[in-house]
Amino acid sequence: MTVQNLIDSGKFGTVNVGGDTARGITKPFCCDLLSIAMGRAPEGCAWVTVMGNMNTLAVASLADAACVIMAEGTQLDETAVKKAKEQEITVLKTEMPIFEAALEIYRMLNA
Amino acid sequence: MDDVITLNYEVSPDDFTRAGEASSDVKSKLKQMGVNPEAVRKVAIAMYEGEINMVIHAEGGRITVEISPSEIKMVLADKGPGIPDVDLAMQAGYSTAPDDIRSLGFGAGMGLPNMKKYSDDMVIDTTVGVGTTITMRVTI
Numbered sequence: 001m002t003v004q005n006l007i008d009s010g011k012f013g014t015v016n017v018g019g020d021t022a023r024g025i026t027k028p029f030c031c032d033l034l035s036i037a038m039g040r041a042p043e044g045c046a047w048v049t050v051m052g053n054m055n056t057l058a059v060a061s062l063a064d065a066a067c068v069i070m071a072e073g074t075q076l077d078e079t080a081v082k083k084a085k086e087q088e089i090t091v092l093k094t095e096m097p098i099f100e101a102a103l104e105i106y107r108m109l110n111a
Numbered sequence: 112m113d114d115v116i117t118l119n120y121e122v123s124p125d126d127f128t129r130a131g132e133a134s135s136d137v138k139s140k141l142k143q144m145g146v147n148p149e150a151v152r153k154v155a156i157a158m159y160e161g162e163i164n165m166v167i168h169a170e171g172g173r174i175t176v177e178i179s180p181s182e183i184k185m186v187l188a189d190k191g192p193g194i195p196d197v198d199l200a201m202q203a204g205y206s207t208a209p210d211d212i213r214s215l216g217f218g219a220g221m222g223l224p225n226m227k228k229y230s231d232d233m234v235i236d237t238t239v240g241v242g243t244t245i246t247m248r249v250t251i
Contacts, residue, residue, distance in 0.1 A: 034216035038156055039225040043148075051216045055163075058131030062138060062155040064148075079128055087135075 001025050001109050003067050003090050006046065011104060012069060012092035015076055019088030025066045025109065028102035034059050041065055048102045054080040061087050069105075071098040116178040122162055122189075124171035127215060134159040137176050144178070146251055153249045154183050157229040160222045161187040161245060167212050168192065169243065185230075185247045193239035201227065 004021040007014060026044035031037040032051045041047055041063040048069045049056060057080055060068045067090035070076060076084065076091060084091045094101050118140070120133035138155040142148075158174070165172040169191025177184040194200045201223050208218030227233050230247035237243040 032216060033219045033221075035160075035219035035221035035225070037216075038160060039221055039228060043152060053215055054128060055130065055215055055217070058135070058159065062131065062134055062152075062159045064152055064155075 003046075006067065006105070006108070007090070007092070009108065011108075012094050012101075015070065015091040015093050016081065016084040016089065018067070018084070018090035021090060023066050025105070027109065028105040029065070030098050030102050032098075038063055046102075046105050048098050048105070050074040050098065052076040052080055054083045056080060057083040057087060057089055057091075060089055066090070067092060069094060069101055071096055071101045114180060118176040118178070120174040120176075122165045122171040122174060124169075125166065126171075127166060130163055130166045131159055133174055134162055141178070141183070146178075146183075150183065150249055150251050153229040153231075154185070157226045157233075157247050157249065158185050158187075160225045160229075161185070161247070163217060164222050165189050165191070167208055167217065172242075180251070182231075182251055183249045185249075186244065187247075188242065188244040190242040193241055193243055194235065194237040195239050197235055197237065 003023050025046045029041050029045035030048045032049050034055055038059050043064045044066045046067050047065040048071050050072050052074050070093040073095045134155050141151045169189035172189030175186045203224045204220040206218045206220035212218045231250045232248040234246045
């Protein structure tokens, strides 16, 4: 499943559509501590988090996540939205809790 | 060696909006040079952790990156407080980061362990009250 497929599924709201939406998603990844995410986020993951500051975007970019998903109705702050646009990172959003959002992606990946 | 490329960065103190800029820049340059993606990812992660540490603990500092055909060498030098107990600082989960840093999602005590994990070689040279220089190498 590509990032574009995930966007097109309509299951998540769109905050920013990034540059490489043809990129395949490897697996969902859940973490809110950036220090842990930095070391553990798998390459190409769909990273589900409630941490919406601009360091989230820096970690997503440096750790090579395919996209970021803001769960529990959390928002990216204004600086972070700007950073997402600049760095062309796809950011989606949902009211679902983190686990359910990740489970949904897992099911779509394994459908 | 002739074909060593050197990059220099200043890390600003207490500026979390800019933390990561140096690492991002190195990452994109390495990608352009066609360095293998796994090495690029290792450099990006190790250097970002170091950059964040300099912002949190050391009032910024200077990063020098040397790219040669065989390896990427990163030297992160600061004039911060130094690390009194390096073995303790290397333990996953140990952190002296203040609460405001933790609220940003950092301070989990994973910085130095991540740097060691993602570099092929790491040397810490630190003196309390003088500063810390960390040298990391990633083999290409």
